[in-house]
Amino acid sequence: MLVTEGETLLKRPIVIVWTPKAWLATTAAIGAMVVMLLVLARTAMMVSAPFSDAVCGRIIVIDPGHGGDDCGARGRSGLTEKDVVLDIGRHLAGLFNRAAVYTVMTRDEDEDLAGDSGLGPMQRKRLDLESRVDLAARGGADLYISIHANSFPEPVWSGAQTFYHSRSEESRALAQAVQKELVARLGPNLRKAKPGDDYFVLRKSTMPAVIVEVGFLSNPREESLLAQPDYRRRVAEAIFHGTVSHLVESYRKRKGGEGQRAEPVSDSRADGVEQEGIEWALRSRVRAALNPAEDEVILYFAGPTNFDDDLMPEVRKVPGIASAATPEERASKVVAELLKGPAGGSVLCPTIPRGTRLRSIRMAGGVAYIDFSRELATSHWGGSRAEELTVYSIVNTLAEVAEVERVQILIEGAEPVTIAGHVVLDTPLEPNFDLVRFAK
Numbered sequence: 001m002l003v004t005e006g007e008t009l010l011k012r013p014i015v016i017v018w019t020p021k022a023w024l025a026t027t028a029a030i031g032a033m034v035v036m037l038l039v040l041a042r043t044a045m046m047v048s049a050p051f052s053d054a055v056c057g058r059i060i061v062i063d064p065g066h067g068g069d070d071c072g073a074r075g076r077s078g079l080t081e082k083d084v085v086l087d088i089g090r091h092l093a094g095l096f097n098r099a100a101v102y103t104v105m106t107r108d109e110d111e112d113l114a115g116d117s118g119l120g121p122m123q124r125k126r127l128d129l130e131s132r133v134d135l136a137a138r139g140g141a142d143l144y145i146s147i148h149a150n151s152f153p154e155p156v157w158s159g160a161q162t163f164y165h166s167r168s169e170e171s172r173a174l175a176q177a178v179q180k181e182l183v184a185r186l187g188p189n190l191r192k193a194k195p196g197d198d199y200f201v202l203r204k205s206t207m208p209a210v211i212v213e214v215g216f217l218s219n220p221r222e223e224s225l226l227a228q229p230d231y232r233r234r235v236a237e238a239i240f241h242g243t244v245s246h247l248v249e250s251y252r253k254r255k256g257g258e259g260q261r262a263e264p265v266s267d268s269r270a271d272g273v274e275q276e277g278i279e280w281a282l283r284s285r286v287r288a289a290l291n292p293a294e295d296e297v298i299l300y301f302a303g304p305t306n307f308d309d310d311l312m313p314e315v316r317k318v319p320g321i322a323s324a325a326t327p328e329e330r331a332s333k334v335v336a337e338l339l340k341g342p343a344g345g346s347v348l349c350p351t352i353p354r355g356t357r358l359r360s361i362r363m364a365g366g367v368a369y370i371d372f373s374r375e376l377a378t379s380h381w382g383g384s385r386a387e388e389l390t391v392y393s394i395v396n397t398l399a400e401v402a403e404v405e406r407v408q409i410l411i412e413g414a415e416p417v418t419i420a421g422h423v424v425l426d427t428p429l430e431p432n433f434d435l436v437r438f439a440k
């Protein structure tokens with residue numbers, strides 16, 4: 001009896017191997033084995049010597065943006081940037097800790113870093129940002145990863161994006177590695193790593209630093225994704241894998257370069273001059289092509305397309321501009337047009353929140369001190385790129401007034417201020433034509 005059963009059992013597989021169901025099962029089993037082998041091969045790579053030497057024992061600062069009264073951007077469902085980025089930051093810390101990487105969280109609670117300073121909201125934001133950078137510098141960390149969520153008035157804008165300071169080659173490499181993983185793991189996403197030279201934590205950081213904007217809370221699809229714990233975990237994994245692959249790659253390069261003559265270090269000042277040359281050339285091209293008449297001005301608004309968040313010019317007739325008696329009067333007329341937003345029917349997007357008023361403009365030594373009402377900050381939609389576009393739509397537009405070389409933005413008469421907590425306006429800014437799209 002037992003033998004018979006055994007024979008039956010032995011025969012069964014031979015019979016059912018050729019049924020469609022079994023064929024599928026076999027194919028699936030082989031597929032699973034292949035996947036397992038690939039995973040094992042990858043794991044073997046991950047725990048090889050470069051991984052332990054390049055990654056283990058590093059110190060990484062994880063900086064979840066905003067906190068406390070400062071919610072950052074807010075989605076339509078009420079989901080706040082401060083909560084999303086804290087959760088992603090905690091996941092990220094967990095992943096690093098498992099890889100024997102030490103992590104410093106700038107905050108692990110729903111609070112900012114301004115403490116009981118008793119300051120107003122604007123000064124509080126500045127103290128908060130300074131405290132984050134100081135905390136990182138004190139710990140002697142290797143890398144600084146700031147996590148934010150983006151927002152823009154147009155709900156179509158989407159996609160995670162990483163920013164770096166262009167003076168730091170390692171920051172750029174880290175940003176590109178992180179962006180690559182964000183796209184591969186969370187795509188489709190055409191966004192690329194970009195410089196964000198005016199972002200406070202990037203500008204002030206004493207170590208390689210990136211800001212990861214994990215997606216747009218103003219995009220309904222991404223808001224619902226970011227509301228899901230599993231998706232937030234995947235975002236953390238993407239940042240983790242991007243960082244690890246950067247550390248391993250730069251370790252390999254260092255090892256490969258040992259014994260060879262070091263490449264000449266690029267002179268960042270010389271690079272800056274070249275960049276400035278390109279920017280000013282673009283400005284001349286915009287002026288030459290649009291050729292504004294005496295009673296016309298060039299205004300800068302946000303471009304119409306997703307993935308290409310940039311400024312685009314609009315030429316507008318402004319009655320009385322040619323006969324304005326003073327530079328202040330001319331500048332006031334120009335800003336009044338900027339506050340109106342793009343022309344009716346234009347595909348361009350406004351950059352200044354509704355309800356913002358111009359309080360005053362004062363000129364001194366080529367600097368335009370322009371004072372806006374509080375709505376510029378209190379009604380701002382939040383994201384770092386949106387904030388940068390707001391700032392430079394003002395600066396670039398004002399720089400079209402011949403007497404204006406630099407612009408200091410004030411809010412309710414106070415400086416320094418930040419609009420949404422990413423760009424700090426503690427010094428008069430020159431126009432930035434790197435943000436302008438115009439047949440480059």
Ligand SMILES: [Zn+2]
Nearest residue numbers: 065072148149
């Ligand atoms: Zn933010």
